[in-house]
Amino acid sequence: MKRFKYIITITAGLILASCHKLAVTPLNILSDNAVFSSATGVTAYFANIYSSLPIEDFKYEQNNGFNQDWQNFYHPGALCGELVGPYGSTYDGAGGFGYWPYDKIRTVNVLIETLPKYASSFTDVQKNQWLGEAYFCRAYFYFALAKRYGGIPIIKTVQSYPAPINELQVHRDKEVDVWKFIEDDLDKAYQMMPETSVRGRANRYVAAALESRAMLYAATIAKYGSANFVAGDARSAGFVGIDASEANAFFQKAIDAAKLLDGKYSLYQKSADKVKNYTDVFLDQDSPENIFVKDYSLPSNTAHSWDATMSPRYMTADGLSRAYPTMEFVERFTSLLITNADGTPKRFTNTGDLMTGLEPRLLATVYFPGATLRGLTFDTQRGLYEHFTGTAAAELSSNPPNQQFRHLSGSTDALFNGKRIIGFTGVSTDGDDKTRTGFYVRKYIDYNKAQADCGLYKSTTSWIDMRYAEVLLNRAEADVELGNTSDALTTINLIRTRAGATLATPGDITVDYIRNERCMELAFEKHYWWDIRRWRIADQILDNTRYHALLPYLVLDENKYIFLRENEPFQRSYTFEKKYYYEPLPGGELNKNPNLYPNNPNY
């Protein structure tokens, strides 16, 4: 009897359990319905996409990727002579980090396919804005891929998975088709989005700005990549390289896209003091020049470390610096008057006197010896000479006459005859946590921030991913390539006026001049690496190249300063191999998908 009782109880239990319906919506997975039927759902979905956009901001490292740690001095400019410091050679970053964001592209494609099914929940304007943003984001991802690898698979639908493997093993598309796909997405984005957007998100002009940038890349790759290239199977198949005949159409598109921003944005000119004004371009949150920005905050754990890692520890609360502007970069603006007509080094009472008369933009981009920050002076000094006779050239030759009277040191504590041998801000013979070139980066350094607040992960200065000056430079470059020199002149002089530079004349306007202007204006904004790549000049300017420093010395018996233009003390040499014009496709992807072969030439 007892046994029956158990059997009945268990059977009853089974029967009851079996009646539970199993088709209950799982509560831990968000359904399409939950996400795409409400404005909050779509906005949250976009937050995920925007946060994964490949914005090369403070925290981007060429060899490691996005959202890296505090070491913001791992700057791509330091691979190629805009800066020198943390990298031993160009090779350290030239291979990239295997960027392959098809998971993110899928996220965008899901939105593009799914949102129209919920169209009835929203107005057309609202729906189009979101679709436009999605096209913008997709183009942003493909732009990041195309500039690295050339032709990669264009995937514009949501691949179903699991699916037969041969459907998933897609082939590469031609490079030219990828750029045209980017153009197409950005055209759609422009048409569908409104004129304004909340901060950090795209509107139609953000799409146009990106289009001017992308089309300029495509145009220069077509024009210069067809003359300077590495032969290989990928090139023969069109996966890398664009026919030169496409160049002019792309240049024209860069101009057309740039012109869409006319009158919508303007260069930042709030302050009459040109140096302060140019410094504030990168600090003022309400700049009319900002097109697309990325914000950071302490509570969200997104703050960066630019202040703590681009200035010397002497002026910050934590961290250290390792990347320093080269003399060659400074000489893009002007050659510095450090020698007299007879070849002897000019004597200066204060190192800062050298800054007299220099272009305000240069002084706002780079901290010179003698400049001040947070009440402290860049007392940069390479060493002491007891006395100094003869010319600078003789001192830099292989038999320097004054070297026996020269004193250098690794330590800021070292004294000679009661005088400090080197400054607190360098130049030390040990290590590289003080300047090696005499200069420090000034751009984006927040001079209003108290020293105690300049710690690691404490900087919240916004990164300006696109600003109006770049759009003007895109336009001017495309102009000069197409022979529209008068428009190029007008455009470039807008920039030079704001910079406090002398105005360009019609005779100045050449391709090299416009490129130099771009390198000056967009310095340290992580354009330079990509620019010398797309101009296909990197292998010529980085050819066992050593960069130079501006090293101040105190001459003791005269109590004056001199500057010598020397090799930067580590004497690193930089060489760009031609194959670096494209990064290799990631090895892991090639293993998963043999259809991605051929890999880029010489990998």
Place this chain on the structure above:
Amino acid sequence: MILVAGFSCTKVDNLPGPNAGFKGRIIDKTTSANLLTETSGMQIKLEELSWSATPDPQYIPSKQDGTFEDDKLFKGHYRVTPYGGAFWPVDGVELDINGTTSHDFEVTPYLAIKNLTNSLSGTTLTLTFNMVAPIPDGLPQIIDVKPFVNDTQFVGSGANINNYSDVNKITLNSNYSDVVGKTYTLTIPSLKSGRTFYARVGVRVNDSFKQYNYSDIIEVKVP
């Protein structure tokens, strides 16, 4: 317990190790001697076709004397190609590597340094030479000619004293027609007294690799 643990791991890896080797010479077709190069001045590209049609290539760097050798390869079927040096590109050959396999490759250099003379006056070394292209048609632009000076017999673009070498180069960026028949002079001043140096001339063209065609190495004793 110990017994169990001990016996559980006795499976022996019975697949053959990388016990095959591949070596040979890279021969200059025009002189039948080894191509004048430097350590890693070119590579032998190996693609193992036994497993995959699209293998990850591996490379054997050349030695300074124009030979190459790798004695830690897996035996198998390979496509081997001389690659990445200052010579006209050649197609690879397929062969089986088993035991120690030898194979010599013939290549045609872009340029040869001919009639090299050297003279030392005081501490200044002067090198004169001219350049000859075995195949002039379609030769890429000639970028520059450089002296390479080092204090060991290993001398080339990867091993030199920069202050004697790179700074004394002549930049050309010329077509072969502007170079042929001309005599060039490289001057290396201020060599350190009492030392023995090794010097050679290198010239490179603007191909995909920008490697150097070299002269022989000369020994220079500075009094």
